[in-house]
Amino acid sequence: MVPTLQRISTPVRPVVKNxxxxxxxxxxxxxxxxxETSGGHLFYFYxxxxxxxxxxxxxxxxNHIVNFNKCLRPxxxxxxxxxxFQTGSGHGYIGRMTHCVDGEFTRSVAYGTRHVANYVASARCGSRSCRSYRPAGVSYQTHGLRSRDIYSVDDTVVGxxxxxxxxxxxxxxxxxxYRILRPRYYGTNNGVLARCGSTGTRIIDPEIHTTAKGVEVSSLASDVIxxxxxxxxxxxxxxxxxxAVHAADVNGSGEYKPGSVTVHGPGDLVGTRALVSLDVTGAARIGGVEYDQGDDQLQRWDGTDWAEVESGGAAGVTLDTDQTITGAKSMAEVGFFGTSALGTKPSATDDLGTVLSSLGLRTAGGAYPITTSGAVALTGGFRTGLGNRSGxxxxxxxxxxxxxxxxxxGAFTISLPNTGSAGYRFTIKKIDASANAVTVSAPIGIDGVPxxxxxxxxxxxxxxxxxxTGQYMIVGRG
Structure with missing residues (x-):
């Protein structure tokens, strides 16, 4: 049948159903x-x-099954x-909202359409529990004309x-x-796109299965989580x-890199190419670590933590005092607080103090005291220094x-250091059988005696x- 009802202009609560x-x-x-004024739509509300x-x-x-123009709560x-009939530009939509506020598409089902839900200059509108099968275009789209606070909840794309x-x-x-909550995508293209200078994209708990990219951020998009x-x-x-997540200038010129991108989680990243790659101009955060203006920060989830994927030839990075990593990251080349990057990874037998000094975490020198304010638990053996004194x-x-x-x-004296730092413990023991004495002295005294x-x-x-300073107390004697 040919529909006889197309333009609907009843101002309050017009309803078409069943x-x-x-x-x-x-x-x-x-x-x-x-x-935008009427078009070849089945139903047009103005x-x-x-x-x-x-x-x-x-x-x-x-064109569209339903087109809402300048409507409140469609x-x-x-x-x-x-x-x-057609899926080219402007054709084959399930629904579109233009200059609308507080609207929603609920439980739409589409087969071979261009868009299930499309928004032009609208606010606080969204879709919920919709399904799209074998789409001919992006199923859920903000059209790039300053829509704001759009949402998608429990929507699906298949094929x-x-x-x-x-x-x-x-x-x-x-x-x-654009808040995209629990999107489900099963196809061969990119699951979610954030692009063209859009800001505030939020992709939460996605389930995406694809041969391309799970999430792609490009073309000056920013503030993406x-x-x-x-x-x-x-x-x-x-x-x-x-x-899995890719942020870069897809044009390749370097002029259109995305801004800030944050990746939390993860849940499950499956497949050898399920990687996170961020090449952005703003802050790039992966798993709580911030990478600032990194050159292709490439990481994967190893089951317990984020791990870098070596790409070869990466320059060293420095960790500034504000805890921001700058530059390309390499597991073999790390330096802190302005020091030069390590050329090789420390070995398991390298002295800890030497390693910390090389990283810039301790002043260079022959002694490397380590201080901690928390409890220390040792599950293996414990060894300290032992000195032989004969004078x-x-x-x-x-x-x-x-x-x-x-x-x-011959008799001799052991002198304790003149320190005001509490807690240094020293044990002095006479091991010979001679009558010669060993005297232990302190700058101020030991339990009140010099x-x-x-x-x-x-x-x-x-x-x-x-x-x-210079005062000691006895904690053991025998």
Whole structure:
């Protein structure tokens, strides 16, 4: 049948519902008129409040099944469309909202259409629980004419070689704010696109299975957050252009790199090409680490943490005092606080102090004290320094804490360091059987006396420094 009702201008609560099947007349060509004023639409609402189309099926139509223009709270519920006559520009849509506020497409089902939900200069509109099969274009799209606060909740795309969601339009410009919650995509193109200067894209808990890219951010898009915490992105095949999340200037000139991009999570990243690659001009954050203006930060999830994918020839990076990594990242070349990058990875047997000094985390020198304010738990053996003393010796805070004293060649004195740092422990033990004494002295004293004398073989004393410079107290003696 040919529909007799097209232009609907009843201002308040016009309703169309329960139409079992509409089959329009095939025009055998593209519509060339102005689709914004009326167009070859099945239903067109202009300047209406609470317009609604519910439970309608259509097979074969020209432009849009439903077009809302300058409407408040427009709504479609359970619209099904199959096989539009044309799917070129402006043709074959399920629904479009132009200059609308607070509208929603609910449970639309589309077969072979160009767009399921399309927004032009609209605000606070969205789609919910819609399904698109074998689409001929992006199923859910903001059209690049300054729409804002658009949403998609629990929508699905199955089959076809078109992207699922797009924030922004290459023909026009960007939009502001597109919250895409639990998108489901099963196809061979990019699951979600953020592009053309759009800002505020939020992709939360996606389930995407594709041979291309799960999420692509390009063409000056910025403030994009991809939250994979409860999501899955599966990349089939080994194509070098495939990624789980990819942010770059797809034109290749370097003039249109995206701004800031953040990737949280992940949930499940499946496939050898399920990688995160960010080449942006703003802050690039992966798993809580911020990469600032990185050159192709390429990482994958190794099951417990984000791990870099070596691409070869990467320059070293530096970690500034504001904890921002700059430059290309390489696991083998890391430097901190302005130091030169390490040329090779430290080996398992390198001295920890030397490694920390090379990284710029400790001042270079012969001693490397390590301080921690938390508890220290050791599950293996514990070894400290042991010094052999056979003559007068001045202990420092950097020398061995255990001192074996052999006075068989003559009496001598062990002097404790003049430190005001509390907690340094030293043990002095006389190991010889001679009558020669070993005297232990402190700048201020030890438990109120200036010296202690060890006269017997195996006699020992353990002392600890206090908060008073040069003052020690005994914590053990035998």
């Amino acid at each position: 139409i079992g099947l509409i089959i329009d007349t095939n025009p055998d060509g593209m519509y060339t008129g102005d689709i 300047a209406c409040v609470d317009p609604r189309v519910e439970n309608v099926r259509a097979e074969g139509w020209e 709504r479609t519920i359970d619209i099904e469309g199959r096989n539009p 076809g070689d078109s992207s699922g969601w797009s924030h922004g339009n290459t023909t026009y410009a960007g939009d502001y704010g 991809v939250d994979l915490t409860q999501g899955t992105i599966e990349i089939f095949g080994e194509a070098g252009t495939s990624y 007068t010796y001045n202990i420092t805070t950097n020398t061995a804490p255990f001192n074996m004293c052999d006075a068989s060649g 010296t202690l004398v060890l006269t017997d073989q195996w006699e020992w004393v353990e002392v600890v420094s206090t908060f008073t």
